[in-house]
Amino acid sequence: xxxxxxxxxxxxxxxxxxxxxxxxxxxxxxxxxxxxxxxxxxxxxxxxxxxxxxxxxxxxxxxxxxxxxxxxxxxxxxxxxxxxxxxxxxxxxxxxxxxxxxxxxxxxxxxxxxxxxxxxxxxxxxxxxxxxxxxxxxxxxxxxxxxxxxxxxxxxxxxxxxxxxxxxxxxxxxxxxxxxxxxxxxxxxxxxxxxxxxxxxxxxxxxxxxxxxxxxxxxxxxxxxxxxxxxxxxxxxxxxxxxxxxxxxx
Amino acid sequence: xxxxxxxxxxxxxxxxxxxxxxxxxxxxxxxxxxxxxxxxxxxxxxxxxxxxxxxxxxxxxxxxxxxxxxxxxxxxxxxxxxxxxxxxxxxxxxxxxxxxxxxxxxxxxxxxxxxxxxxxxxxxxxxxxxxxxxxxxxxxxxxxxxxxxxxxxxxxxxxxxxxxxxxxxxxxxxxxxxxxxxxxxxxxxxxxxxxxxxxxxxxxxxxxxxxxxxxxxxxxxxxxxxxxxxxxxxxx
Ligand SMILES: Nc1ncnc2c1ncn2[C@@H]1O[C@H](COP(=O)(O)OP(=O)(O)O)[C@@H](O)[C@H]1O
Ligand SMILES: [Mg+2]
Numbered sequence: 001x002x003x004x005x006x007x008x009x010x011x012x013x014x015x016x017x018x019x020x021x022x023x024x025x026x027x028x029x030x031x032x033x034x035x036x037x038x039x040x041x042x043x044x045x046x047x048x049x050x051x052x053x054x055x056x057x058x059x060x061x062x063x064x065x066x067x068x069x070x071x072x073x074x075x076x077x078x079x080x081x082x083x084x085x086x087x088x089x090x091x092x093x094x095x096x097x098x099x100x101x102x103x104x105x106x107x108x109x110x111x112x113x114x115x116x117x118x119x120x121x122x123x124x125x126x127x128x129x130x131x132x133x134x135x136x137x138x139x140x141x142x143x144x145x146x147x148x149x150x151x152x153x154x155x156x157x158x159x160x161x162x163x164x165x166x167x168x169x170x171x172x173x174x175x176x177x178x179x180x181x182x183x184x185x186x187x188x189x190x191x192x193x194x195x196x197x198x199x200x201x202x203x204x205x206x207x208x209x210x211x212x213x214x215x216x217x218x219x220x221x222x223x224x225x226x227x228x229x230x231x232x233x234x235x236x237x238x239x240x241x242x243x244x245x246x247x248x249x250x
Numbered sequence: 251x252x253x254x255x256x257x258x259x260x261x262x263x264x265x266x267x268x269x270x271x272x273x274x275x276x277x278x279x280x281x282x283x284x285x286x287x288x289x290x291x292x293x294x295x296x297x298x299x300x301x302x303x304x305x306x307x308x309x310x311x312x313x314x315x316x317x318x319x320x321x322x323x324x325x326x327x328x329x330x331x332x333x334x335x336x337x338x339x340x341x342x343x344x345x346x347x348x349x350x351x352x353x354x355x356x357x358x359x360x361x362x363x364x365x366x367x368x369x370x371x372x373x374x375x376x377x378x379x380x381x382x383x384x385x386x387x388x389x390x391x392x393x394x395x396x397x398x399x400x401x402x403x404x405x406x407x408x409x410x411x412x413x414x415x416x417x418x419x420x421x422x423x424x425x426x427x428x429x430x431x432x433x434x435x436x437x438x439x440x441x442x443x444x445x446x447x448x449x450x451x452x453x454x455x456x457x458x459x460x461x462x463x464x465x466x467x468x469x470x471x472x473x474x475x476x477x478x479x480x481x482x483x484x485x486x
Binding site: 141142144145146147148149150151159160163164166238239240241242 | 309310311324325327329331333335336337338346347373374375376
């Protein structure tokens with residue numbers, strides 16, 4: 001039932017395009033777009049481009065996520081690390097990553113490193129902030145319980161601190177997945193020789209509206225899938241939490 | 251301050267000259283207290299008189315300014331709130347801090363004792379308040395501690411559950427025989443459960459009643475309430 005709306009919309013779009021109510025160079029019919037997609041997949045480079053984009057996102061996410069988690073853990077646990085690091089990280093965070101793009105391009109050119117760097121940078125901050133926050137928010141009463149139960153430091157971290165911080169960390173991951181994708185779109189459309197963004201850029205040169213729409217749809221689908229992965233992680237890892245168990249969120 | 255893990259032969263707790271202040275506010279003033287092994291002691295006193303501070307000091311959770319505490323190194327504590335780890339199933343909660351091999355068996359046995367048969371793998375957030383308190387009690391008892399510290403553990407549960415918990419605590423304590431210090435604000439609870447009742451006031455143990463000395467409970471009840479500033483007329 002929730003799909004009825006979008007379906008109707010696409011049908012109207014199709015009919016309007018077929019009747020010539022919408023000029024095809026502005027918005028081709030959905031079936032044309034689908035045909036283009038299939039054509040690109042079979043004869044063109046769509047699948048390779050998709051793979052290239054996905055692996056950039058994945059590598060960037062992994063690097064940015066690891067750095068963000070490491071920094072977040074350090075600052076969450078240690079007042080000293082906080083004093084040394086937090087202010088600088090917060091200052092860097094206030095720069096919109098798009099604004100840093102020209103500088104990044106000067107550093108790395110428009111090569112792979114540039115895209116991965118931008119994605120990593122975008123991912124790092126939400127993971128950092130939510131990890132720090134999660135660790136800070138661990139209930140001190142539970143830490144005290146760990147102490148009177150005779151837990152050592154490693155056990156306290158494993159059984160109390162990390163699980164306690166996990167809901168917040170997962171929120172960070174969910175947000176990071178969304179910005180990773182956003183950052184990649186921006187980085188790829190600035191300059192690339194492969195990837196979905198390159199495909200879109202190339203299509204613009206030749207006014208191929210149908211190809212541009214294919215790339216937009218792909219970005220949307222992957223965005224939805226990424227969110228699905230984040231929700232799935234939450235359901236699995238937070239099964240103990242009534243708000244997440246059974247797939248319902250508050 | 252000295253904290254010794256060795257305990258005098260027949261004492262579970264021996265406290266001498268204990269002092270503690272929070273800034274200007276003196277909470278424990280040269281306090282002295284003993285609990286024999288297997289003895290059930292209830293501690294009554296006005297709210298804010300320092301009962302929790304004393305109990306936490308016994309558990310090593312509260313640094314003190316001076317004095318001498320002899321108590322087992324890791325006593326079992328039941329706090330006012332259950333303090334369960336919501337991300338661990340019940341049996342893991344109960345076995346927290348137990349050495350590994352038969353931890354699950356012991357946890358299961360303890361949960362059975364407190365009447366939670368068949369819920370061993372449930373998540374804590376699925377429990378009612380009374381059930382969560384029973385898990386906390388199971389977690390304390392599974393360690394078979396020499397000393398059990400209870401800080402108003404039944405204050406938050408409904409009256410009916412509280413009576414059930416009283417019976418439960420009495421049976422379980424009778425079986426394991428730890429020394430017990432129960433902080434409560436409920437005079438009747440103290441009389442039902444304890445061998446000895448202490449009144450805390452002005453940072454010291456002010457009164458000390460052996461329950462067995464008062465075959466007439468009403469008499470003891472009246473004395474305790476008077477100590478706490480409640481004067482009853484004859485018919486009450
Ligand atoms: N961590 C603390 N910092 C400052 N004051 C405290 C702290 N803990 C307790 N107090 C004060 O010490 C007094 C005794 O507290 P507490 O032992 O909790 O009393 P009780 O358990 O008898 O109600 C109270 O006045 C309380 O405000
Ligand atoms: Mg208290």
